[in-house]
Amino acid sequence: MSGCSTTVDCVFYAAVVLLAAAGAGCVGTHGTGAGLEANGASPRSRLRDIALVSRGATEIVRSLTDEVGPRPAGSLGYQAAVEWALRTLRERGFSNVRAEPVTVPHWERGEESGAVVSPVSQPLRLAALGGSIGTPPGGVTGEVVEVESLEAVDKLGRAAVAGKIVYYNVPTARARDGSGYGKAVAVRGAGAQRAAALGAVGVVIRSIGTDHNRLPHTGMMRREPNEPTVPAAALAVPDADLLHRLIEAHRPVALNLTLGCRWLADVESANVVGEIRGAVRPDEIVLLGAHLDSWDLGTGAIDDGAGVGIVVHAAQLLGSLPRPPERTVRVVLFANEEHGLSGGRAYALAHRAEAATHIAALEADAGTESGYALRFLGAPEAKGRMAEIAADLKSLGIDFVGDDAHGGADLGPLRALGVPMVDVAQDATTYFDYHHTANDTFDKINPQGLAQVTAAFAVIAHGIANLDGDLGRIPEQKREGTRRGPIKL
Amino acid sequence: MSGCSTTVDCVFYAAVVLLAAAGAGCVGTHGTGAGLEANGASPRSRLRDIALVSRGATEIVRSLTDEVGPRPAGSLGYQAAVEWALRTLRERGFSNVRAEPVTVPHWERGEESGAVVSPVSQPLRLAALGGSIGTPPGGVTGEVVEVESLEAVDKLGRAAVAGKIVYYNVPTARARDGSGYGKAVAVRGAGAQRAAALGAVGVVIRSIGTDHNRLPHTGMMRREPNEPTVPAAALAVPDADLLHRLIEAHRPVALNLTLGCRWLADVESANVVGEIRGAVRPDEIVLLGAHLDSWDLGTGAIDDGAGVGIVVHAAQLLGSLPRPPERTVRVVLFANEEHGLSGGRAYALAHRAEAATHIAALEADAGTESGYALRFLGAPEAKGRMAEIAADLKSLGIDFVGDDAHGGADLGPLRALGVPMVDVAQDATTYFDYHHTANDTFDKINPQGLAQVTAAFAVIAHGIANLDGDLGRIPEQKREGTRRGPIKL
Numbered sequence: 001m002s003g004c005s006t007t008v009d010c011v012f013y014a015a016v017v018l019l020a021a022a023g024a025g026c027v028g029t030h031g032t033g034a035g036l037e038a039n040g041a042s043p044r045s046r047l048r049d050i051a052l053v054s055r056g057a058t059e060i061v062r063s064l065t066d067e068v069g070p071r072p073a074g075s076l077g078y079q080a081a082v083e084w085a086l087r088t089l090r091e092r093g094f095s096n097v098r099a100e101p102v103t104v105p106h107w108e109r110g111e112e113s114g115a116v117v118s119p120v121s122q123p124l125r126l127a128a129l130g131g132s133i134g135t136p137p138g139g140v141t142g143e144v145v146e147v148e149s150l151e152a153v154d155k156l157g158r159a160a161v162a163g164k165i166v167y168y169n170v171p172t173a174r175a176r177d178g179s180g181y182g183k184a185v186a187v188r189g190a191g192a193q194r195a196a197a198l199g200a201v202g203v204v205i206r207s208i209g210t211d212h213n214r215l216p217h218t219g220m221m222r223r224e225p226n227e228p229t230v231p232a233a234a235l236a237v238p239d240a241d242l243l244h245r246l247i248e249a250h251r252p253v254a255l256n257l258t259l260g261c262r263w264l265a266d267v268e269s270a271n272v273v274g275e276i277r278g279a280v281r282p283d284e285i286v287l288l289g290a291h292l293d294s295w296d297l298g299t300g301a302i303d304d305g306a307g308v309g310i311v312v313h314a315a316q317l318l319g320s321l322p323r324p325p326e327r328t329v330r331v332v333l334f335a336n337e338e339h340g341l342s343g344g345r346a347y348a349l350a351h352r353a354e355a356a357t358h359i360a361a362l363e364a365d366a367g368t369e370s371g372y373a374l375r376f377l378g379a380p381e382a383k384g385r386m387a388e389i390a391a392d393l394k395s396l397g398i399d400f401v402g403d404d405a406h407g408g409a410d411l412g413p414l415r416a417l418g419v420p421m422v423d424v425a426q427d428a429t430t431y432f433d434y435h436h437t438a439n440d441t442f443d444k445i446n447p448q449g450l451a452q453v454t455a456a457f458a459v460i461a462h463g464i465a466n467l468d469g470d471l472g473r474i475p476e477q478k479r480e481g482t483r484r485g486p487i488k489l
Numbered sequence: 490m491s492g493c494s495t496t497v498d499c500v501f502y503a504a505v506v507l508l509a510a511a512g513a514g515c516v517g518t519h520g521t522g523a524g525l526e527a528n529g530a531s532p533r534s535r536l537r538d539i540a541l542v543s544r545g546a547t548e549i550v551r552s553l554t555d556e557v558g559p560r561p562a563g564s565l566g567y568q569a570a571v572e573w574a575l576r577t578l579r580e581r582g583f584s585n586v587r588a589e590p591v592t593v594p595h596w597e598r599g600e601e602s603g604a605v606v607s608p609v610s611q612p613l614r615l616a617a618l619g620g621s622i623g624t625p626p627g628g629v630t631g632e633v634v635e636v637e638s639l640e641a642v643d644k645l646g647r648a649a650v651a652g653k654i655v656y657y658n659v660p661t662a663r664a665r666d667g668s669g670y671g672k673a674v675a676v677r678g679a680g681a682q683r684a685a686a687l688g689a690v691g692v693v694i695r696s697i698g699t700d701h702n703r704l705p706h707t708g709m710m711r712r713e714p715n716e717p718t719v720p721a722a723a724l725a726v727p728d729a730d731l732l733h734r735l736i737e738a739h740r741p742v743a744l745n746l747t748l749g750c751r752w753l754a755d756v757e758s759a760n761v762v763g764e765i766r767g768a769v770r771p772d773e774i775v776l777l778g779a780h781l782d783s784w785d786l787g788t789g790a791i792d793d794g795a796g797v798g799i800v801v802h803a804a805q806l807l808g809s810l811p812r813p814p815e816r817t818v819r820v821v822l823f824a825n826e827e828h829g830l831s832g833g834r835a836y837a838l839a840h841r842a843e844a845a846t847h848i849a850a851l852e853a854d855a856g857t858e859s860g861y862a863l864r865f866l867g868a869p870e871a872k873g874r875m876a877e878i879a880a881d882l883k884s885l886g887i888d889f890v891g892d893d894a895h896g897g898a899d900l901g902p903l904r905a906l907g908v909p910m911v912d913v914a915q916d917a918t919t920y921f922d923y924h925h926t927a928n929d930t931f932d933k934i935n936p937q938g939l940a941q942v943t944a945a946f947a948v949i950a951h952g953i954a955n956l957d958g959d960l961g962r963i964p965e966q967k968r969e970g971t972r973r974g975p976i977k978l
Contacts, residue, residue, distance in 0.1 A: 017638055077610075119567075122558045122788075124925065190838045213702050214787075214927040242788075245555055245931075249939040298703070299611075299731075436704040438614065441727040442734075 026301045038408040041207035043321070044392045044459045051317055051455035052396075058447040060088065060204030064308055065299040065442045072130075072296045074106025074267040074337035081292050085308075085333050090318045094274030094331065101434035102346040104269040104336040107131055109296055110260025114204070114233065116142060116246060118254040124243070125236040126204065127216035127297060128261040129188060130339055131223045132232045139258030140165070140202045140231060150186060150194050162199030165255060166191070167206075169244055174210045178366070178428030181435075184208050189222045192232035198313050202257045206240035211433035214238050218295050219436045220339055230257045271343050272333040276319040278465060280326035285354065287419075288315055288457060289360035289410050291337035302431065304444075306450060307364035308333060314457035318465070325465035327359060334410040337365070337449050340427050341409060348413030355417040360455060360471050362422045363408020367435075369427040369449040371398045375405035378420025379472020386422070386471065389463030393456050398424065404478065416480065419474035422464075424456050455480050496604030502610060533881045533948045534812070539755055540806055541885075546798035549577065553797055554788040554931045561785045562621075562825035563595025565755040570781050574761035574822050581805045583820065591835040593758040593825040597786055599749025603693070603722065605735060606630060607679030607743040613732070614725040615693065616705035616786060617750040618677060619828055620712045621721045628747030629654065629691045629720060635736050637682050639675060652690030654744060655680070656695075658733055663699045667855070667917030670924075673697050678711045681721035691746045692721040695729035700760075700922035705729050707784050708925045709828055720748045744896035760832050761822040765808040767954060769815035774843065775953045776819050776850035776908075777804055777946060779901050780826035787929030791920065794931075795939060796853035797822060803946035807954070814954035823899040826854070828913040830898055837902030844906040849953050849960050851911045852897020853946060857922075858916040858938040859889045860945050864894035868961020875911070876958065878952030882945050887913065893967065905969065907962035911953075914947050 002161035068084050071077035082099055090096040107130060114124040128134075142165040147153045153166055168187035171179030176321035185208050192203045214236040221232055233241065246253045272292060278284065290307030294300020315331045318324070351358075354411045360378065374393060376386040390400035407414070407421035415421055427449075464471070520710045557573050560566035573589055578586045596619060603613040616830040617623075631654040636642045642655055657676035662669030674697050681692045710721055724732065736744045761781060767773065769771035779796030783789020807813070823832035842845075849867065863882060865875040879889035896903070896910035904910055916938075923929045953960070 023926060062734070065736070066611075066731060067609050069609065120556050120558065122555075212928075212932050214930065215702065238932045242555060242930070245551070249555070257724070306863055438702075439727070441703065441731070443701050443727045443730055 007088045009143050016233065032276055036287065042392065044462050047317060047321070047462055048396065048455045048459050051314070051450050051458050054313070054451055055447050056452070057450045058314065058445055060309035060312050061301055061305040061445050061450070062442055063088070064305045065301045067166065069299045070296045071294050071300060073104040073293050073339045074264065074269065075296070078269060078293055078335070082270050082272055084303050085292055089272065089274035089331065092312065093319045094315070095277045097274040099270035099272055100350060102269050102271055102343050104342050105339055106267045106318045107339065108262055108264060109263060110134065112233065112259045112261065114255060114257045116243065116253060116255050119250050120246065122242060124239045125214040125216055125256065126233040126239065127218045128259045129192070129221040129232045129234060130218055131221045132192065132213065132259060132261050133229055134261045135202070135210065135231045135257060135259045136193055139256045141254060141256045142201050143254050144243065146244065146249060150190055152196055153198065156202040158198045161195060164200055165202040165204060165257060167197040167201045167204050167243060169206045169240060171206065171453070172208050172210050172386040172432055174432070175430060176372070176427050176429050177425065178431060180210065181208060181432055185219070188219050188234070192221055192229050193224070193227055196228040196230045200230055202230050204255070204257065205232070205234050207234045207236060207237050209435065209437065210337040212237050213437070213439060215437040215439050217436040218297055231257060233257060233259060271335050271432040274331050276315050276324060278326050278328040279324045283357055284327040285330045285358050286327055286461050287332055287358055287414070288461055289332045289334060289361060289408060290365060291343065291361040291410055292333040293336050293338055295338055295436050295440070297436070297438040299442065300440060301442045301445055302367040302440050303435055304365045306368045306445065309450060310364040310454045310457050314454050314461055317458045318462055319352060325462055327465040329461050329465055337410050344410030345413050348417060350415065355414065355419060357435060358414060358419040360410050360420040360422055361407065361414050362424065362460060363411050363457050364424070364453065364457060365408045366426040366428060367431040368444065369430065369444045370452045371396070371424040371426045373401045373405050373425040374398055375401055375423040375425065376420070377405040377407070377474055377478060380475070382420070384473040385467060385469070389467070392459045392463070396452055396456060398456055411435045415474060418469040418479055422452060422460060426453060493869045521737040523758055529969055530918050531881065533951050535943045536806060536810070536951055537881055537885065537948050540803070541940050542945050543802070543940055543943070544936050545805065546802040546939045546943045547934055549798035549801050550790055550794040550934050550939070551819065551931055552577065553794045554790045558788045558802055559781050559785045560781065560789060562593040562782050562828045563753065563758065564785070567782055567824070570592065571759050577801065578763035581801065582808045583804070584766045586763040588759035588761055589706055589836065589839060591758050591760055591824040591832050592755050594828055595753040595756045595770060596828065597751055597753060599623065599751060601722065601748045601750065603744060603746045605732065605742060605744050608739050609735065611731060613728045613744065614703040614705055615722040616707045617748045618681070618710040618721045618723060619784070620710045620751050621681065621748060622964050623750045624691070624746060624748045624928040625719045628745045630745040631690050632741045632743050633732065633736060635733065638681055642687065644682055647687045650684060653689055654691040654693060654746060655684035656687045656693050658695045658734060660695065661697050661699050661921055662744050663918060663921070665861070665916050666914065667919050669699065669921060670697060670921055674708070674883070677708050681710055681715070681718050682716055685719045689719055691719050691749055693744070693746065694721070694723050696723045697727050698726060698921050698924065698926065701726050702926070702928060704730060704926040704928050706925040707786055722746060722748060752801065758826050760836055762818050765804050765813060765818040767815050767817040768813040771817050772818045772846055773816040774847045775816055775950050776821055776847055776903070777903060777950055778821045778823060778850060778852040778897060779854060780832065780899055781822040782825050782827055784827055784925050784929070786925070786927040788931065789929060790931045790934055791856040791929050792924055793826065793854045795857045795934065798939060799853040799943045799946050801852060803943050803950060804946045807951055815952055816954040818954055826899050830901065833899030834902050837906060841906065844903065844908060847908040848905060849909040849911055850896065850900050850903050850945065851913065851949060852900050852914070853942065854897045855915040855917060857933065857935045858919065859941045860885070860913040860915045862888055862890045862914040864890055864912040865909070865916065866894040866896070866963055866967060869964070871909070871960040874956060874958070878956070881948045881952070885941055885945060887945055904963060907968055909960040909963060911949060911951070913942060915942060
């Protein structure tokens with residue numbers, strides 16, 4: 001892909017050149033105040049307006065999803081994605097484009113199937129959870145025990161669970177902030193271990209998703225080397241509903257679960273990094289992250305092709321300005337967000353000595369819909385500076401809110417090192433309709449939403465890169481993330 | 490299933506008994522005029538109001554889809570459906586419940602897969618068209634030639650098509666009247682033959698569907714014993730879009746198509762018939778039809794579990810009245826609508842001598858959403874009588890419109906014999922999101938819509954069953970349907 005491969009892209013580039021040239025005299029002026037104003041518009045608000053009409057981020061997602069496709073950790077698809085990313089960053093004008101080594105786990109799905117076998121016959125649409133062990137040939141067959149939580153299976157105890165297949169039926173609530181996912185997902189992570197400890201022979205869960213399609217949602221389950229586990233799969237939501245109704249009407253119900261998934265040896269893989277070098281303070285870094293890997297069922301358009309499109313195009317926009325940003329804007333496309341976060345850990349480990357020069361980090365990993373809120377976590381006294389930068393997002397419908405930012409999953413280790421975090425909260429109302437399913441494909445991309453978030457990232461990155469002073473460090477007591485447990489480098 | 494297996498059903502039956510008892514003196518009074526009025530409401534408008542609050546039709550769909558599931562012609566699932574139907578009709582108070590013999594074709598899907606193999610690798614989600622031949626082991630691989638119509642492939646000619654895989658990319662437009670389907674479906678029926686005649690090695694079509702899910706839409710293709718054919722499959726819509734984009738960007742594109750489908754020997758199967766016997770003219774018949782078979786991918790909830798629910802529950806409502814209808818209301822659950830209409834042909838052949846005593850026929854085979862129009866085709870002079878009956882549907886939002894009825898697919902042979910047809914046009918805006926896919930499952934049922942259509946069928950059936958005089962015959966020149974070609978018995 002060249003930087004100008006489509007008509008839309010070419011029109012856009014012409015617009016960047018014209019608009020930037022018109023305001024060239026003031027682009028790159030320090031600070032966030034009145035000095036930036038010229039012709040009644042700051043360079044950041046012009047940047048925002050250009051990004052809003054561009055389809056550059058969408059074109060990046062198209063290229064990644066069409067030309068690479070599924071790219072789970074350790075796969076040939078991920079290798080192809082690394083090649084794609086190196087080529088794309090170079091073609092789009094990035095400097096210091098490189099692959100940085102990451103060791104990743106390698107798990108393969110194989111063939112899989114499931115069916116209610118008694119008292120009626122019904123094929124079930126399911127997908128192994130990422131990291132599940134496979135079944136013996138012919139699968140495991142057992143009576144189903146339905147529960148609503150991890151606590152409920154513990155309460156049932158060994159007598160009720162041994163020899164059976166445990167069915168965790170936990171609905172995912174639809175919410176703009178995506179909070180339904182966090183509330184439901186615990187059974188995906190820990191359900192197999194908890195059931196195995198009580199002698200179960202297998203686990204199925206209701207997909208952690210808000211749709212009604214017969215397309216199961218996969219996702220990582222925990223796998224501890226020395227603890228018992230069992231084969232585990234997610235049922236598509238309609239199949240989960242069917243199983244529930246059959247159990248209500250006809251208990252006992254038996255099902256067969258046949259999973260061909262397996263673990264292979266770890267693979268030497270890579271994060272891909274590229275930079276828009278800063279003109280004034282090139283060693284100070286504003287990090288824009290997304291993850292390059294995807295699950296295997298779809299082509300990873302919303303998770304996280306969208307994020308790749310957002311950060312690559314936002315940084316490219318900064319690189320297209322007549323004057324580069326003062327600090328370096330570094331794009332990091334992380335390996336293996338989905339299966340254990342080894343990309344984020346490897347980056348933090350390799351760049352630990354630079355932690356103090358990472359002025360802030362933002363990750364785009366929340367899909368394709370518009371942003372509605374900006375959150376910050378850094379030195380409390382730097383909040384006002386972020387609020388000033390955020391003023392240029394007001395017209396996008398993005399409000400600066402008081403809550404602490406969390407930071408994307410890949411940024412956890414940087415957060416632990418005190419690097420300030422900025423979150424653009426995106427509308428997640430429909431995100432969990434497609435997340436981790438075969439339906440996560442390019443047609444689900446909303447170009448307007450993607451352009452709006454790209455505009456936000458461009459404005460924020462430009463603002464932080466050109467900020468007088470910095471954003472401090474995250475206070476010690478706030479460095480530990482809560483969403484995914486303790487952060488280890 | 491008993492007739493009162495759920496709380497909703499039980500409440501409903503109590504309501505029928507109470508309401509019917511209150512108006513018992515006038516239920517069954519002849520004619521459609523003022524004689525039916527009592528307490529300000531006709532028996533038909535009471536019937537309508539009771540049906541509207543009932544969930545009986547939905548419960549029938551649940552039972553069929555949960556307890557039988559997929560039931561394509563010739564399969565064990567269809568055998569189970571016949572047993573289910575005989576039991577259900579008996580339990581719900583029908584008389585003369587019987588299976589009537591039908592010989593059906595037997596085609597099985599087997600394992601299937603597809604992928605773009607050059608210049609990139611992308612798995613494709615596809616489903617063999619019903620009736621396709623299988624591929625050799627390893628499948629067929631070829632360069633793809635994309636066309637927009639049957640005429641376009643003819644125009645390309647043998648030199649451009651021989652040895653290639655033809656891709657028919659015809660979008661299906663969303664429309665309330667479902668007309669987008671009829672406009673797009675020709676390539677499904679005839680595409681393989683047309684491509685085979687020019688030396689193609691395989692065919693893929695864009696699914697005839699309006700959704701964006703990675704769930705392909707199957708459906709019948711034509712198969713003439715003495716004409717060449719090739720393996721043919723439908724791509725899910727997102728996969729069809731992907732293939733189109735890849736061809737635009739990277740022609741030539743090659744794909745592999747591996748279909749394990751095969752033809753087996755014909756099977757002796759059955760229509761299932763049951764009656765609410767008429768009290769006054771039992772040999773005169775109002776036929777309510779739906780089809781009992783489904784495609785194999787889903788559980789046939791909207792196609793045509795919904796129709797089964799509508800006609801069985803509507804007739805059951807008539808049977809629950811203190812006075813039975815004057816004429817017999819006969820429910821016919823047809824075998825094999827999907828794969829060649831042999832159920833409808835067998836019924837017409839077996840009941841040919843009774844054609845003159847079939848006063849009218851209605852089929853429910855348009856899903857789960859509300860009706861909006863009523864159409865009639867019979868003696869022109871009988872139109873006014875139908876309009877009178879239709880007056881009771883006005884409050885349901887169903888208007889009597891002037892266009893001729895067509896009659897459901899299974900009714901074509903009866904139409905050819907002159908039996909008057911009545912159509913309830915249902916809102917098909919979302920029907921082709923699910924039709925013939927794995928997504929056609931119980932959760933797609935809209936209980937309110939189903940109840941409204943059930944109310945309409947009950948009112949119409951009661952009106953015709955109790956009509957003074959009849960609806961005549963369809964004029965000779967209007968007996969031939971147009972949708973599926975000439976009708977043969």
